[in-house]
Amino acid sequence: MRITVIRRDIGSLCGSASSLGALRWGHVHGPATSFREEAVELSAMEQLAEQVSGALQDEFTEVCLVGVSYYEQEGVGHVYRSDWATEKYEPEQVDAIVEDLRLEAIAFAAHEQRQEERLHATARVYDEMIDISIPLTEVTGVVVALDREGTYRTRDVVDLVERVAERANVSE
Numbered sequence: 574m575r576i577t578v579i580r581r582d583i584g585s586l587c588g589s590a591s592s593l594g595a596l597r598w599g600h601v602h603g604p605a606t607s608f609r610e611e612a613v614e615l616s617a618m619e620q621l622a623e624q625v626s627g628a629l630q631d632e633f634t635e636v637c638l639v640g641v642s643y644y645e646q647e648g649v650g651h652v653y654r655s656d657w658a659t660e661k662y663e664p665e666q667v668d669a670i671v672e673d674l675r676l677e678a679i680a681f682a683a684h685e686q687r688q689e690e691r692l693h694a695t696a697r698v699y700d701e702m703i704d705i706s707i708p709l710t711e712v713t714g715v716v717v718a719l720d721r722e723g724t725y726r727t728r729d730v731v732d733l734v735e736r737v738a739e740r741a742n743v744s745e
Contacts, residue, residue, distance in 0.1 A: 618645040618713050619652065621741045625715050626653040628737050629730070637723025639702050642667065644675035646712040658718065674706045674716055681708045694731045703727070707734045709743050 615623070622643040629638050641653040649671040658667075677695070685692045694707045702721050708714040715734050719725060 616645065616647075616650075617741070617743060618643045618715075619650050621709075621738060621743050622650065622652040622715055624741060625717070625734050625737050628733055629717065632729075632733055633723070633725050637720040637725060639718035639720055640667070640716075641718075642671045642716040644671055644678065644712075644714050644716070648672070649675055657720075670704075671716055674704075675714070678706065678708045678714050679711075682711060693735070694727075696727055705730055707731055709738050713743065 622641055626638075626641040629641065638653065639655050639658045640651065642649060642651040644650075649668055651667060651671070654662075654667070662670075681692050692708065694705050696703055696705045698721065700721070702718050704716060704718045705727060706714055706716050715738070717730055717734065719730065
């Protein structure tokens with residue numbers, strides 16, 4: 574699948590979907606200086622994260638979506654950040670947060686084995702936001718960050734991500 578996206582020449586893109594349409598940024602490789610359009614091949618996880626971001630924005634009309642990221646064996650990526658998140662966090666911070674969640678996901682299989690049932694997600698509740706890590710396979714997953722004061726049910730968010738993953742044939 575070839576899609577035209579807006580990327581920075583080098584490094585990562587930080588912005589919100591409201592300012593430039595569907596914005597994406599990837600791994601941090603160095604300082605970025607300008608925007609350009611390019612045709613790129615999206616990974617299956619990046620495509621899925623884009624679909625999840627769109628579905629969440631459609632489903633939860635209240636402005637409560639803070640960010641959507643993904644992790645895969647090769648690393649992490651991000652497809653959406655709100656203006657609030659862009660102002661609060663540097664790209665390197667977001668990369669580190671999602672990388673930590675990617676590494677934590679390795680232990681999900683052990684948790685499932687001990688509990689004898691599937692682990693659908695883990696959630697972390699902070700002062701202003703909630704992040705939800707949804708593992709899809711042993712090495713892939715989606716991370717959704719939401720405004721803590723938003724009106725939504727965490728289970729509905731997890732179910733929506735899992736439905737999108739099933740349709741995209743990415744889940745286990």
